[in-house]
Amino acid sequence: MAFSRPQPSPRLQEAERLEGAPVAAVLRSHGKEILLSAFARMAEQAPFYIFTAFVFAYAVNTLKVPRDFILTSVLAASLLSFISIPLFGHISDRIGRKKTYMIGAALTGVFGFLYFAMLDTGSYALIFLAIVLSLIPHDIMYGPQAALIAELFPGRLRYGGASLGYQLASVIAGGPAPLIATWLFATYGTPYAIAAYILACAIVSLIATAFMHDYTGKALSDH
Numbered sequence: 001m002a003f004s005r006p007q008p009s010p011r012l013q014e015a016e017r018l019e020g021a022p023v024a025a026v027l028r029s030h031g032k033e034i035l036l037s038a039f040a041r042m043a044e045q046a047p048f049y050i051f052t053a054f055v056f057a058y059a060v061n062t063l064k065v066p067r068d069f070i071l072t073s074v075l076a077a078s079l080l081s082f083i084s085i086p087l088f089g090h091i092s093d094r095i096g097r098k099k100t101y102m103i104g105a106a107l108t109g110v111f112g113f114l115y116f117a118m119l120d121t122g123s124y125a126l127i128f129l130a131i132v133l134s135l136i137p138h139d140i141m142y143g144p145q146a147a148l149i150a151e152l153f154p155g156r157l158r159y160g161g162a163s164l165g166y167q168l169a170s171v172i173a174g175g176p177a178p179l180i181a182t183w184l185f186a187t188y189g190t191p192y193a194i195a196a197y198i199l200a201c202a203i204v205s206l207i208a209t210a211f212m213h214d215y216t217g218k219a220l221s222d223h
Helices: 010-014 022-029 031-040 042-062 067-095 097-119 124-150 155-174 177-188 192-210
Strands: none
Touching (some): 031 042, 031 124, 031 192, 042 155, 042 192, 097 124, 097 192, 124 155
């Protein structure tokens, strides 16, 4: 199957404002925005992999909950995200992408403690509820995230800038998160150490997002 390469905007082509080496150009002129994008995703990336990957090891090995039950719970949370992600994207168009994103990051930081408290009850009903609810704060951020990050970069550098910030977050936040969670639990013997790590990620995201510009409802022609 052949895939077509994304075509640049006709307006950029007409204005002859295309960059021959966009990655090098965006690194030179928008390094700050790339770092802000990556750090802003800390609260979205790290907790997501804890809530959808690490939870299997913790629930099955520590809480002795059947793996199939956890899988069903995570699938239920994913199905809910089909609704909540576009919903929060729509809400962000009304109240502002930056504000929506920061609400999601703040809720994520608090929810980590509630999440493990519900899991540790051993009640299947509360475990199911905790897992289903765990992706809601994530979805509050994920809905507006693409537009929030992409709009930080001018059109001629948007693909490169957004991609670099997005993938850098996967390296520093998403990938290591289950490993860090495993180490924290093994070292401190309590899941609340992991909740504290989630809170730290949320604080980093709140600070980074606070320095971002919000272009909700604004024309990007002068950007």
